[in-house]
Amino acid sequence: MADIGNAVFTAHLQQLLDNKTKPSGALGRIEALALRIGQVLGTSAPVLVRPQLLVCAADHGLAAHGVSAFPREVTAQMVENFLAGGAAVSVLARQHGLQLTVVDCGVARDFADSSSAPPGAPRLLVRKLAAGTRDACAGPAMTAAECAQALANGRDIVCELPGNALLLGEMGIGNTSAASLLLARLADLPLAECTGAGTGLDAAGVERKRAVLQRALDANPQAAAPLSALAALGGYEVATLVGAVLQAAAERRVIVVDGFITGAAVLVASRIAPAVLQRCVFAHRSGEHGHRLMLAQMQAEPLLDLGLRLGEGSGAALAWPLLQSACALLREMASFAAAGVAQRTR
Incomplete structure (x- = not known):
């Protein structure tokens, strides 16, 4: 399998794309997408098999400060909605x-593991570390040991999942706060530029949220390195996703990144292992205030810009057909020579 950084193989893929029956670059960013998938999978005839949509859920201690427009109970209720098939991502x-x-990485309600659900049915894995993180305004949200276990859980889960594509999703009331904190700390950006309305706060609510998050940053001044910042300011679901991303990248799976919160997990993972970004496809630019800045930090150009801010992996799922189309075009579209079509002369 050719390495993604192999310049000869990349040039081969680009030549194949350039010689398809079309003007050079006429398929726009779909061509770049096809190139990326071919690089990740190490083939000029990529096929995405048994794609896995992984939604990690947990509660957050910061939610007690009213940083979300929704109560904490919604995390558990949405987990049930995912499993019942009624959520957007389920559809x-x-x-x-x-x-x-x-x-269940740390939801404040107990669930029964349903890992043996019938093939194709939504299933629940219980990897609960606690009933939600601690209040980051009073110190680290999780211990270093808890953070390490969450990373290990994410790695182990991916090892058990089949297929060569992993789509990322999340659920957790208060987790846009965790994502904003991680962006501000790891990118050294002003907190106000990283913080938005989340699930729909009004202007006063956003100001209250920013004040709470500033207290969390002030309470954790020592957390500058990626793993330290993750433990102090992140969430159990974000840490589990970091482990999942690191493992998926090591296995050369195509990683489809959803929005702001899954982006925060990839940001942390990329600060640990920069090559992670070579395995990622960024599904969309969300309506969350800090997402543009987060994407810029990772030099990422998302496929869609639809004003989405739901999370759950919904944007990753919406972008999925574009990946399938890119693969089919690279595999099946004829070259000028094969089709007997004259090429451009000038």
């Missing part, structure tokens, strides 16, 4: 043939 997973796996 999209069914539509596109994505295997939906929900992970």
